[in-house]
Amino acid sequence: MNKNKIKLDPSTKLLKIISYAVVTLWSVICIFPFVLVISASFSTESIISREGFGLLPKGFTLSAYEWVFRYPKMILGSYGVTIAMTVLGTALGLFIIAMTGYALQRKDFPLRNVISFFIYFTTLFSAGMVPTYLWVSGTLGLKGSYLAVFLQLLMSPWLIVLMKNFAKSVPYEITESGKIDGAGDFRIFLSLIFPMLKPALATVGLFLALGYWNEWYQSSLYLGSSVTYKPLQYYLYGIINQANALKSSVAGANVTITDLPTNTLKMATAVVATGPIIFLYPFVQKYFISGITVGAVKG
Amino acid sequence: MKKKTSQGTNAAVAVPYKKRSSLFKSLWNSRTLMLMCLPAIIFFIVFNYCPLPGIWIAFTNYNFRGGIFGSPFCGLDNFEFLINSGELWLLTRNTILYNLAFIVLGNIFQIVIALMLNEIRNKWFKKVSQTVMFLPYFISVVLIGAIAFNILNYDTGALNTLIRETGGDPLQIYSQAGIWPFIIFFCNMWQQTGYGSVVYFAAICGIDSSMVEAAEVDGATSWQRIRHIILPSLKGTFIILLLFALGGIMRGNFGLFWNLTGGVNSQLFETTDIIETFVYRTMTTQNNFSTSSAVGLYQSLFGFVLVMISNWVVKRIDPDYALF
Amino acid sequence: MRKTNTRKRAIALVMASMMAMSLAGCGGGNDDANKGSSSNSGSTATSTSTSTGGEIDTSSHEVINMLVLGNRPTNGRLEAMLEQLNAILNEKVNAELEYTYVEWTDWQTQYNLQLLSGDTSLDLICTATDWLYGWENVIKGAFMPLTEDMLQTYAPNTYAQVTEDDDWEICKYDGDIYFIPEDNYIQYTNHGMFYRGDWAAEAGIPDGTITEFEQLTTYFQWIKDNQPDCIPWDVPGKNNTAGILGGYLTSKTDYTLFNGVGVGNYTDFWGVMQSDPGTVVSPYMESDALYDAAELMKEWNDMGVWREDVLNFDGDSREEMYAGTSGADQHHAQTYYSSIVPNMEAKQPGSDPKFYYWGMENQNVAHPLKLHQACAISANSQHPERALMVYDLLRTDEECYRLLNYGIEGEDYVVTDDGKLARPDGWDQSTDALDSNFWLGRNDDLELQDSTWWDGTQDFIANLNSIGYDYPFENFIIDTASIESKQAALANVLSKYIPQLAYGKFDDPRAAIDDMREELKAAGYDEVKASIQEDLDAFVAEHGEVQFVRGE
Known part of the structure; x- marks a missing residue:
């Protein structure tokens, strides 16, 4: 009955129409360049550098993909490394972040402000690339180790604060009810709070996973050429940049350049890098459900 | 559960002063929460705070021999170009x-x-x-x-x-x-x-x-x-x-x-x-x-x-x- | 209320002191590590210099790590080669060679980080004074000083060859040798324009050969008029912001640049005129030829020699030239004889590819730099003696040299009947390349001539040898640290004006140049010039009057 009433309300109806229209429009804007990317990746280099991109491939060819998959073993290895890091890093990072975020929003935790500041402070001042590099690669001895990349992406102040904010919206009654049952703080967190944080876990987990998936910077600093299988984005970044570096005359070095399809190659790498992770989002999305009700807690 | 209570009493004995005892007591009561924050705290100490003294490099004329703390101090020279530009x-x-x-x-x-x-x-x-x-x-x-x-x-x-x-x-x-x-x-x-x-x-x-x-x-x-x-x-x-x-x-x-x-x-x-x-x-x-x-x-x-x-x-x- | 405040304060204090302790601890560790490595390198250096004469002790097996630039090959050819090479090295000097690659992805940062990390595992390092910060890294202490004794003892063949060519002098800083130069390898990297001889002939240029800068205008105009599907010169201005202003200055004045003192992207800013080699000058500031250059570029821009958005275009004019959509391409001599000629002959038959190099018309061409590449020993190397022994074999032992540079005979390369380098059937550059990139000491005595290169290569090089002069500033070391901030200010001014001058984007280039020069002056041109002049005076005082010796 109620639902019917709401549907009849004209302003609500208007809002719905606007919503559908705007979301559709923005989606088209988002997907349009992607269509260009896909079509360019199947185009012939010399044609698109003359005529520009089109919505359909110009001079259909697979040569850019042949370049990307020139060494299938390498790219599969890269996928393996990145997937392993993403899965492990997201799981571990998410758990630590959720734990910390929950603790930091507890009003009865005397250190919450001190620790919050301690964590937040790191976003304001960082030592900068060189000192950090010397510390991590030299003193910690992580140069050439996947750990250097894995560990540094494990958490960020931003995600902890985000989690803390989400955890705030979980009613304190839940914690209290756990306490009455005689459960310890960790037990309360693990068995009562953690399941209630689903939208937050989905959000933070998604961000963590994207962080791992898109990572190339730390890899370029700490892994360089010392590992056989580079993380995917770094591997692809290398393909793109190799084309750029070798083609520009900046490098005084005499390098024999083979026929690299520069522009189309860039586009093909984008398709290869993005393809699999696109499927992650719908999977994550099912956790975005309005779930928390006080009634559920009390009942 | 048992552990918790026994240690709790030990701590109370160890701190005789009332004022302090309330501080330590509340800290002690939140020790699990502290432990929950510990991995994150260690993380930020290791990866963010430890390299921080290296910020000194901004005030030096860096060379490989001296490293960050052994290179000659040059004051605000490194900021100069930004201001002079x-x-x-x-x-x-x-x-x-x-x-x-x-x-x-x-x-x-x-x-x-x-x-x-x-x-x-x-x-x-x-x-x-x-x-x-x-x-x-x-x-x-x-x-x-x-x-x-x-x-x-x-x-x-x-x-x-x-x-x-x-x-x-x-x-x-x-x-x-x-x-x-x-x-x-x-x-x-x-x-x-x-x-x-x-x-x-x-x-x-x-x-x-x-x-x-x-x-x-x-x-x-x-x-x-x-x-x-x-x-x-x-x-x-x-x-x-x-x-x-x-x-x-x-x-x-x-x-x-x-x-x-x-x-x-x-x-x-x-x-x-x-x-x-x-x-x-x-x-x-x-x-x-x-x-x-x-x-x-x-x-x-x-x-x-x-x-x-x-x-x-x-x-x-x-x-x-x-x-x- | 007050209670909670004091409590908070106490906790904050505890946290703060914990932080401080952890910081102090970490900082200290950092410091120690740096000191450790630096004192370490000092001691190894002294110990080697005293241990001369007598039998060389090679009883312990050592791994020699070589830093090169390039992408680590993934086709397994390098490993196959190293296996054979290491068997030889093991037998001869009880050592093995290992590779560290600085990949082309962000290579400038990567290279400097490799040196920065104070890695004690590095031994042999590829360096260069013109493109790899050679002298700067010497001054900053990244490399180990080498004594003549040491070189003579551990790298006798190399020592003999470099001594014979009298090239140690250019490798010295403060009396110590820091580089082993790649001085027995001819590689011309003087820039110029590649163009098509067939079109040039049709454009009415005598013999289809461009010998003067202005003839390029004729050539481009002809393409504009007669080749509708071809951009005269589809230059990626984004990657080449100075265009060919420098080429014009080289061709119209007797300017010679200093290496290693680039102003932002503009590496040819400082130098001297050959007629007055004792006076530092920048033609960008002081030569009238810049007006002519800028006006010519405006003419070209208005003609449509390049695309409208040239400064944002980063396409590949070389590929386009092969495909017939660009009438010209700009790069250096070695690219011409190794790539342009064979590719154009294959992809555009009858195109008669030619090369108009800067300085052709006024014979302003320098011989190749001897420190365009060189080998240095890492300051942190744990076994510099063995590293030198390995290097000597790599550079002067024919078997090792061929293995390292060409791979396994029969699999990676073959030698033709007339003694040239060729590839086995089915060999493909893009998948089978060795990429060993031994640019630390290639050696013409052992190089095989590449059969795929242009047949005229040898004559072409001989001609350049005969007209060129020896670059007199190989070991002219400029104190860049003291002028850094002023140089950055100059770079800022240049980055505003030069790209638009180089591609004719100002309506009135003359006025723009005058504005630029005023701004350069305000940014400290004279101070930087005076500082470099001081270095030059010291250089002259030490090495005598600068001379430009022509011919071989």
Whole structure:
């Protein structure tokens, strides 16, 4: 009955129409360049550098993909490394972040402000690339180790604060009810709070996973050429940049350049890098459900 | 459980003074919470605090023999070039204005999109559109630059091809500084909106559904629901995002600016040059580690002061939303 | 209320002191590590210099790590080669060679980070004074000083050859040798324009050969008029912001640049005129030829020699030239004889590819730099003696040299009947390349002539040898640290004006140049010039009057 009433309300109806229209429009804007990317990746280099991109491939060819998959073993290895890091890093990072975020929003935790500041402070001042590099690669001895990349992406102040904010919206009654049952703080967190944080876990987990998936910077600093299988984005970044570096005359070095399809190659790498992770989002999305009700807690 | 109580009494015995005992007692009672924070604390000590003394490099003339702490001290020499360039004001202005636009307008748009997604009931449509809006986030800025060039350039760009076909005069976009703030802002929105709206969308999902139901029962329209229930509950998220962004207000998204404008096209510098692109361009052939650290320090100090002030203000108004 | 405040304060204090302790601890560790490595390198250096004469002790097996630039090959050819090479090295000097690659992705940062990390595992390092910050890294202490004794003892063949060519002098800083130069390898990297002889002839240029800068205008105009599908010169201005202003200055004045003192992207800013080799000058500031150059570029821009958005274009003019959509391409001599000629002959038969190099018309061409590449020993090397022994074999032992540079005979390369380098059937550059990139000491005595290169290569090089002069500033070391911030200010001014001058984007280039010069002056041009002049005076005082010796 109620639902019917709401549907009849004209302003609500208007809002719905606007919503559908705007979301559709923005989606088209988002997907349009992607269509260009896909079509360019199947185009012939010399044609698109003359005529520009089109919505359909110009001079259909697979040569850019042949370049990307020139060494299938390498790219599969890269996928393996990145997937392993993403899965492990997201799981571990998410758990630590959720734990910390929950603790930091507890009003009865005397250190919450001190620790919050301690964590937040790191976003304001960082030592900068060189000192950090010397510390991590030299003193910690992580140069050439996947750990250097894995560990540094494990958490960020931003995600902890985000989690803390989400955890705030979980009613304190839940914690209290756990306490009455005689459960310890960790037990309360693990068995009562953690399941209630689903939208937050989905959000933070998604961000963590994207962080791992898109990572190339730390890899370029700490892994360089010392590992056989580079993380995917770094591997692809290398393909793109190799084309750029070798083609520009900046490098005084005499390098024999083979026929690299520069522009189309860039586009093909984008398709290869993005393809699999696109499927992650719908999977994550099912956790975005309005779930928390006080009634559920009390009942 | 048993352990906890026995240790609790030990601690109480060990601290005889009343005042202290209450402090230690409350600390002791929250020891599990402390332990829960410990992994994160260790993480930040190891990866963020330990290298921090290395910031000293900004005040040295770095050499390999001496390392960070053994290289000759050179005072503020590394900051000199930024000040002497005569561009400091322009660069600072551009950087801050762009960031303000990204923060304020960008967030508003993200909230709008999140609200609209929430109105959409068709599950299939919701899923597809959200996924599609996420796509731009995966495209590296190098490619965004390439795509933009392919749409906007004079000779072969898609936009100008269209204009020519319809009989208009093609636009020389890459030599007109005036329109670039809009292009850059649009590209930034294009890339960040899908990603950013997830935070708000999750926050909306986290709203106590009984409140929403109650409002529906009371016959509230969608507009009323949004105004009185949803928007107020997004305030916290928005303020936190704002405070985080303020800390980095002097830092620009180097990749986006460099790749969109090409980095070297001086016809556009007036409106597109930010601190990062300037440093990169002028220091590119100089094998110098200290200068970039000096610039980073300048940006940090500025952000630090700004955040401390804003956090203090927020705390005054509503301590719940303060960061610390 | 007060209670909670004091409590908070106490806790904050505890946290703060914890932080401080952790910081102090970490900082200290950092410091020690740096000191450790630096004192370490000092001691190894002294120990080697004293241990001369007598039998060389090679009883312990050592791994010698070589830093090169390039992408680590993934096709397994390098490993196959190293296996054979290491068997030889093991037998001869009880050592094995290991590779560290600095990949082309962000190579400038990567290279400097490799040196920065104070890695004690590095031994042999590829360096260069013109493109790899050679002298700067010497001054900053990244490399180990080498004594003549040491070189003579551990790298006798190399020592003999470099001594014979009298090239140690250019490798010295403060009296110590820091580089082993790649001085017995001819590689011309003087830039110029590649163009098509067939079109040039049709354009009415005598013999289809461009010998003067202005003839390029004729050539481009002809393409504009007669080849509608071809952009005369589809230059990626984004990657080449100075265009060919420098080429014009070289061709119209007797300017010679200093290496290693680039102003931002503009590496040819400082130098001297050959007619007055004792006076530092920048033609960008002081030569009238810049006006002519800028006006010519404006003419070209108005003609449509390049695309409208040239400064944002980063396409590939070489590929386009092969495909017939660009009428010209700009790069250096070695690219011409190794790639342009064979590719154009295959892809555009009858195109008669030619090369107009800067300085052709006024014979302003320098011989190749001897320190265009060189080998240095890492300051942190744990076994510099063995590293030198390995290096000597790699550079002067024919078997090792061929293995290292060409791979396994029969699999990676074959030698033709007339003694040239060729590839086995089915060999494909893009998948089978060895990429060993031994640019630390290639050696013409052992190089095989590449059969795929242009047949005229040898004559072409001989001609350049005969007209060129020896670059007199190989070991002219400029104190870049003291002028750094002023140089950055100059770079800022240049980055505003040069790209638009180089591609004719100012309506009035003359006025723009005058504005630029005024701004350069305000940014500290004279101070930087005076500082470099001081270095030059010291250089002259030490090495005598600068001379430009022509011919071989």
